[in-house]
Amino acid sequence: MALTGVGKWFAAGQGRVEALRGVSFSVQCGEFVAVVGPSGCGKSTLLRLIAGLLVPSEGEVLVDGAPPGVARAAKRIGYIPQESALLPWRTVLDNVALGLEVNARRSRREAREQAWVQLAVVGLAEFAGRYPYQLSGGMRQRVALARALVIAPRLLLLDEPFAALDELSREAMRYELLALWERVRASALLVTHSIAEAVALADRVLVLSPRPGRVVGEARPELPRPRAPEVERSAAFLAAQAAVRGLLGAR
Numbered sequence: 001m002a003l004t005g006v007g008k009w010f011a012a013g014q015g016r017v018e019a020l021r022g023v024s025f026s027v028q029c030g031e032f033v034a035v036v037g038p039s040g041c042g043k044s045t046l047l048r049l050i051a052g053l054l055v056p057s058e059g060e061v062l063v064d065g066a067p068p069g070v071a072r073a074a075k076r077i078g079y080i081p082q083e084s085a086l087l088p089w090r091t092v093l094d095n096v097a098l099g100l101e102v103n104a105r106r107s108r109r110e111a112r113e114q115a116w117v118q119l120a121v122v123g124l125a126e127f128a129g130r131y132p133y134q135l136s137g138g139m140r141q142r143v144a145l146a147r148a149l150v151i152a153p154r155l156l157l158l159d160e161p162f163a164a165l166d167e168l169s170r171e172a173m174r175y176e177l178l179a180l181w182e183r184v185r186a187s188a189l190l191v192t193h194s195i196a197e198a199v200a201l202a203d204r205v206l207v208l209s210p211r212p213g214r215v216v217g218e219a220r221p222e223l224p225r226p227r228a229p230e231v232e233r234s235a236a237f238l239a240a241q242a243a244v245r246g247l248l249g250a251r
């Protein structure tokens with residue numbers, strides 16, 4: 001996945017709101033990249049551009065060497081939007097199956113079988129028949145993850161996936177996410193305003209300026225994998241956090 005000189009602006013009254021300016025970076029195959037930046041700097045816009053839901057005002061976005069729409073149609077992109085859009089009238093199982101059903105080549109039965117397997121992987125098989133409102137916030141995020149992963153994506157896009165969770169669930173979910181990601185071996189791009197989350201998860205942390213978002217620097221947490229919660233007490237973790245904090249301050 002690669003962005004080259006990507007800018008995005010929106011019409012607003014007489015003028016325009018510039019969300020992103022001159023953003024260039026790439027995510028290698030199997031790499032986990034996090035993007036950190038203040039609220040409103042264009043993080044969600046960035047992910048929507050890569051998911052093919054928005055078109056850049058300038059520059060180019062390529063996923064597997066093609067425009068994002070191609071990768072999206074081929075089910076190579078798993079996207080978890082900021083407001084995880086589970087359908088309230090569908091059971092947990094049918095929410096996960098939704099990721100597959102849109103693909104005409106799969107029957108509903110096949111889709112449900114695969115969804116079932118994916119639910120077991122995220123530890124929610126026994127909740128398959130429940131509805132989203134009957135689950136905790138953390139469980140709902142695991143359903144959203146299962147729905148993104150069930151298509152076996154090559155690129156996983158995560159928009160502040162744990163922002164709505166309490167502190168304890170948020171920290172536990174980091175390592176659940178890592179375990180799932182290590183299973184699928186997809187590339188991952190996660191945006192967040194949490195420095196700790198970015199450092200705990202990523203091979204590389206890109207730092208964005210306030211709006212219009214520009215990449216102002218990059219940190220590489222030197223943390224071995226697989227990672228466990230204890231990593232957050234290591235000197236390397238604290239050093240990486242300090243590096244990111246420095247980049248966020250230095251603009």
Ligand SMILES: Nc1ncnc2c1ncn2[C@@H]1O[C@H](COP(=O)(O)OP(=O)(O)O)[C@@H](O)[C@H]1O
Pocket residue numbers: 010011012017018019037038039040041042043044045046211
């Ligand atoms: N569809 C849109 N129309 C107009 N302005 C938008 C639209 N989407 C985002 N913006 C503006 O672009 C900026 C970046 O938004 P967003 O990408 O949601 O930031 P973040 O996710 O980092 O908080 C904000 O000023 C926001 O109001």
Ligand SMILES: [Mg+2]
Pocket residue numbers: 043044045082159160
């Ligand atoms: Mg956002």
